[in-house]
Amino acid sequence: MTTFTAGARQELLSSRRERMPQVLLAVFVGMVTASSVIGWLTNQVVTSVYDRTFAAGLTTQPNPFSAVSPLYYAKNTVIYIILIGALLAIVLGVQSTIRDRKAHTFDLVLSRPVRPASYLGAKLAGLLCWVAGILALSALISWTSISAIVGSVLSPGDTARLLGFYALAWLFLLPFIILGMLTGVYSRRETTALLVPIVIWSVVTFVVPQLGTAAHPVSLLNPVPAIASQGGVFQLANLVLGPLSLTEHFKQASAFVLGDTATTGSPLLSLVVMVAFAGCMLVVLLTTQRDRMRSPLDE
Incomplete structure (x- = not known):
């Protein structure tokens, strides 16, 4: 077993034992499940009301859910990933490196011929595997619940789109894991x-999009990307701060992957921004100096 593999495996096992990530994991999976249940209840209530209205001859319009894509029921998961998933990623990253500093594991490992980039890369790989497992479980829950709601197994195309969405979520969470580690x-x-990464997350999620769109803060909890204001200082702010609105780019790309035709914009640009964010954060992490990693915590 190589040093990299051993480090990734140890990080994976250590992260599974942490209590706070376990709580956030339970909340995240619970919200994904609740979203599916809410979608199913909404479908049943609206369909029941429509059937009675149609039978009474009060409408000739089609059932509003008859033309809805099955992946419509996965839209709210976007918000849960931005809110709970990102916080889970931050906590995982922080505890990963803080744990080693408190136990002086960095001192022990780096006293051997081990490069800091290799060790940090191994820890990141372990965390990414852990997050991938969480998202895989969420994808299974979403696939099963959506199939139950629509009354048939999702088609291969819709299944591929759903898997693509969770792969996009994995990419979105990568910078937040690294931010926590740093x-x-x-x-x-x-x-x-x-505290610091949570403040940065709140700025990226709420402050930056609001400065560029003049959107109400509550509207930023909508899975649909906020629309930029035309003219004035907000348009200028959107041109400058738009690339920094990582959560809005995730919404944009997710809407495209899930087949939401009502959303406009360039999904390719959003994907490029997300990859650029992840790449820049990865470079910063892997160039961390040995002396910085071995610095003690203040009591």
């Missing part, structure tokens, strides 16, 4: 290591 390495206190 603050865990660079912060002097454990509380600061957890």
Whole structure:
């Protein structure tokens, strides 16, 4: 077993034992399940009302759910990934490096001929495998529940789109995992290591999109991307800050993957921005210096 493989395996096992990620995991999976149940109840209630209205001759319009894509029921998962999934990724990243600093594992490992980039890369690989497992479970729940709602097994095309959406979610969570790892390495206190990335997440999720779109903060919890304001200072702010609106780009790309024809914009641009975010964060992580990793935490 290579050093990289051993490090990734150890990180995977250690992350599974942490209590806070377990709580966030339970909340995330629970919300995905609840979203499916809500979608099913909405379908049943609306269809029941429509059937009675149609039978009474009060309407000739088709059932509003008759032309809805099966993946419509997965739309709200976008918000759960942005809110709960991103926080889970941050906590995983912070605890990954803080754990090694508190136990002086960095000192022990880096006293051997092990490159910092290799060790941090192994830890990141373990965390990415853990997150991939969470998303795979969520995808299975979504696939099963949507099939139950529509009354038939999802087609291969819809299944591929659903898997593509969760692959996109994995890419979206990557920068937040790295952000947590970096603050865990660079912060002097454990509380600061957890607080700083959460503040950055809130700025990226709410402040930056609001400055460029003048959208109400509550509307940013909608899975549909916010529409940029035309003219004035908000349009200028959107041109400058638009590339930094990572969550809005995730919404944009997710809408395209899930087949939402009502959303406009370039999904390719959004994908490029997400890859660029992940690439830049990865470079910063892998260039972390040995002395920085071995710095002690303040008591």
